Amino acid sequence: MNKIPNRQAICEVLMDRAKEDKNIVVLCSDSRGSASMTPFADAFPEQFVETGIAEQNLVSISAGLAKCGKKTFACSPACFLSTRSYEQAKIDVAYSNTNVTLIGISGGVSYGALGMSHHSAQDIASMAAIPNMRVYLPSDRHQTKKLIESLLLDEKPAYIRVGRNPVEDIYTQENCPFEMDKATVLQEGSDVAIIACGEMVRPSLDAAALLKEQGILASVLDMYCVKPLDETAVRNVAERAKVVITVEEHSPFGGLGAMVAQTVARVCPKKVINMALPDAPVITGTSKEVFDYYGLNAKGIADKAVKALKGTK
Known part of the structure; x- marks a missing residue:
């Protein structure tokens, strides 16, 4: 059974690419542990920004860095990223068409017992309603890796939702057919x-x-x-x-x-x-x-x- 959650797969890809691409920047809202981004923060402190529990600032700072030529990945619990910072996602990221990938971690009902305040059962609808915003829900770690690699090649806004826990593999490292925006x-x-x-x-x-x-x-x-x-x-x-x-x-x-x-x-x-x-x-x-x-x-x-x-x- 797979023990690697999709969030960890995201970190692994970004760490691998950040060795050569210094424009990759990861931002977290006091969520580096939940986002599995602690290894990235430790390895690339100059390419990591901690905003604290301030999701609106997280998104706006990400957009500002993107306007300066950075490839920014903003990680925060999906329940907060898709609600508290909705205006910033709409205006600073999508309307301004900035190179920001919003990563909603612990999406859906991943937080379990914490209840509705920590569940994100509305984020597909809300994010998809924003012009210029793409919405992705990868099914396993292998597809997640392919998605992040593809997003690193373009400069358009995107929202990704991943769960908190590992999920059983759909694909394998050798067999993971993937084409951007094709099911x-x-x-x-x-x-x-x-x-x-x-x-x-x-x-x-x-x-x-x-x-x-x-x-x-x-x-x-x-x-x-x-x-x-x-x-x-x-x-x-x-x-x-x-x-x-x-x-x-x-x-x-x-x-x-x-x-x-x-x-x-x-x-x-x-x-x-x-x-x-x-x-x-x-x-x-x-x-x-x-x-x-x-x-x-x-x-x-x-x-x-x-x-x-x-x-x-």
């Missing part, structure tokens, strides 16, 4: 299309295996690029399927499900079912306990697919 087709099927992002990709892939045991063939699409959404990939899997299911660690409003539904309605009208967190404060528990409670696991996704397919007959 990855993990499996093809003609009965149901499952489109997922972030930590929901693994249970979606496992759900496809359960469905296969029942003679149901499922496509699984890793939509790490929530904005811009890969509409071509959505159309391709939706056209072949009887029903489309989206799975996300997010509010049922404005996230991956809403974007996919809008696309499917426009290009190939078909039934779309969105599996997400409820429109309410979630129960207290670990990520796994929360996912299991709301059916955001392999069995829950498979059961939803079976029920949905029965409704199409």
Whole structure:
């Protein structure tokens, strides 16, 4: 079982590249430990900025440094980065089109027992609503590495959400197909299309295996690029399927499900079912306990697919 969280994968890439590229700067809001950025701060103190618990300053300083030619990566808990510094993300980063990558750590319900104040179930919707802001939810450490390497090559704003804990690998170091802003087709099927992002990709892939045991063939699409959404990939899997299911660690409003539904309605009208967190404060528990409670696991996704397919007959 993988023991490297996506946040650590981000640090490893940045440390490797910072040896040669002195324009790479990491900023944290008293969160270097949570962001797994302590090794970077220790190794490159002149390329690290600690703002303290001041998320608005974190984002504005990042934008200022970017305007001076730096490649800035601002790390802060997703729950605070996507709310407290929303205006700065909107104006200083996106509207000003600065080379800032906002990294929302411990996203979704990663903080578990700390409750709604520390959960980020709205960040996909809020960040995606900002013009010029791209939104990414990588599914494992290997894809996270590829994403950071790609973001280092461009100069456009981006928001990345990663969870707190390690997630089971989807890919391997040798086999991690990646194209910027293009979803990855993990499996093809003609009965149901499952489109997922972030930590929901693994249970979606496992759900496809359960469905296969029942003679149901499922496509699984890793939509790490929530904005811009890969509409071509959505159309391709939706056209072949009887029903489309989206799975996300997010509010049922404005996230991956809403974007996919809008696309499917426009290009190939078909039934779309969105599996997400409820429109309410979630129960207290670990990520796994929360996912299991709301059916955001392999069995829950498979059961939803079976029920949905029965409704199409």
